[in-house]
Amino acid sequence: MKARVLIRPKAGILDPQGAAVERALPALGFTGITQVHVGRLVELEVEDASQLEEICRTLLANPLIEDYEIQERANPAARS
Amino acid sequence: MRFGVVQFPGTCDDRDAVLACERVEGAEAVLLWHGDRSLDGIDAVVIPGGFSYGDYLRVGAIARFSPVMQSVIAFASDGGPVLGICNGFQVLCEAGLLPGALLPNVGLRFVCRQVGVEVVNAHSPFTRACERGQILSIPVKHTTGRYYAPDVKLEGMQAHGQIVLRYAHDGNPNGSSNDIAGVTNEAGNVMGLMPHPEHAVDPLTGSEDGLTLFASMALGAPARA
Numbered sequence: 001m002k003a004r005v006l007i008r009p010k011a012g013i014l015d016p017q018g019a020a021v022e023r024a025l026p027a028l029g030f031t032g033i034t035q036v037h038v039g040r041l042v043e044l045e046v047e048d049a050s051q052l053e054e055i056c057r058t059l060l061a062n063p064l065i066e067d068y069e070i071q072e073r074a075n076p077a078a079r080s
Numbered sequence: 081m082r083f084g085v086v087q088f089p090g091t092c093d094d095r096d097a098v099l100a101c102e103r104v105e106g107a108e109a110v111l112l113w114h115g116d117r118s119l120d121g122i123d124a125v126v127i128p129g130g131f132s133y134g135d136y137l138r139v140g141a142i143a144r145f146s147p148v149m150q151s152v153i154a155f156a157s158d159g160g161p162v163l164g165i166c167n168g169f170q171v172l173c174e175a176g177l178l179p180g181a182l183l184p185n186v187g188l189r190f191v192c193r194q195v196g197v198e199v200v201n202a203h204s205p206f207t208r209a210c211e212r213g214q215i216l217s218i219p220v221k222h223t224t225g226r227y228y229a230p231d232v233k234l235e236g237m238q239a240h241g242q243i244v245l246r247y248a249h250d251g252n253p254n255g256s257s258n259d260i261a262g263v264t265n266e267a268g269n270v271m272g273l274m275p276h277p278e279h280a281v282d283p284l285t286g287s288e289d290g291l292t293l294f295a296s297m298a299l300g301a302p303a304r305a
Contacts, residue, residue, distance in 0.1 A: 013228065014255070016188050059145075062138060062174065065181045065228060 001049050004071040007061045008039030039066075081298045083109040084122030086152065086168070088132035088143050093165065093278060097128040100278035103291055104298045114146040124161040124297050125152050127168030129221075129276060139182060139224045140170030149175060161205050161297055162270045166222055169262075169272030177270045178263060179237060180229035185222070186255025192221040194286060196248035197261050197275050201241045204264050206271045209296040215248045216289035218275040225274040227256040227263070234258060240266055245273055 009015040015037050022036040042060055046052060052070050061068040083101035087094045094111060101109035110120055114132075119125070132143035143149060149171070156162045156177050164172040172178040185191055194217055202212040210216070229237065234257060237243055245262030252259045254274070262273030277290030 013183070014186065014226075016184060016186050016255075020188060059137070059141065062141070062181055064230075065183060 005042040006069040081107040084112045088114040091130035093129040096278040100281045127164040129166030140174040144175035164272040183226040190223045191253045198248040201244045217287040218280045225254040227260040
């Protein structure tokens with residue numbers, strides 16, 4: 001099974017990377033954009049999806065500072 | 081007194097840490113390879129700075145699973161003194177031996193400069209050769225040094241004397257909560273700090289204030305023939 005794990009800074013923790021992106025947007029003419037946060041996307045293929053939760057907790061994310069979201073996606077029909 | 085200095089792939093301050101340890105009278109230092117479980121009969125562990133395992137994924141995240149860290153965790157649980165410097169601090173937080181985490185500097189830039197570091201607690205095994213309120217001149221060099229712990233945790237740490245070092249003179253280089261530069265665990269035998277005391281051990285490079293931390297660790301350690 002293919003899975004995606006989205007990892008983002010926890011709400012309330014200062015995210016300078018998101019803030020830098022947010023500050024850059026008006027310079028390019030984009031307006032009305034707030035709450036920009038930058039995180040990570042990890043894609044993986046797992047045989048046993050029940051491991052994902054522990055994988056996230058122990059390695060992929062640091063739960064003290066990051067939230068994670070697991071998106072499981074069944075393998076699409078075999079394509080050649 | 082025998083120090084063990086951990087060497088991960090990507091560690092770069094190990095030789096300076098060995099030099100700093102060996103400047104303490106009566107002390108010797110050995111390198112501990114990340115793939116070995118043996119701690120080689122040492123009395124104290126130093127986890128130096130650098131980029132363990134490339135810091136891929138997240139700083140310190142992968143190093144904590146190395147064989148040597150399993151022994152360091154057991155050593156710390158038995159009360160053995162463990163000092164983590166910069167990347168070593170990040171590794172100790174990831175390993176759960178220290179509270180909190182290190183986040184990217186608030187300015188997003190690599191910061192490399194001499195800072196004043198105030199000794200807030202001079203009773204810890206890492207600062208007992210210092211005086212409370214003493215300002216140490218020690219360099220920082222990091223991109224991910226913003227100490228974070230939830231407010232309620234910080235209050236508990238404050239009450240237990242776990243906040244040992246703070247950036248002085250409004251010189252917080254990274255946006256750390258409460259100007260925190262160095263903390264211990266609740267038992268007091270594990271400490272992490274972002275400044276590099278091992279780079280401040282010779283007047284030639286501007287300061288030898290860093291030596292007091294290594295000297296503190298040697299106080300009360302068993303003498304060796």
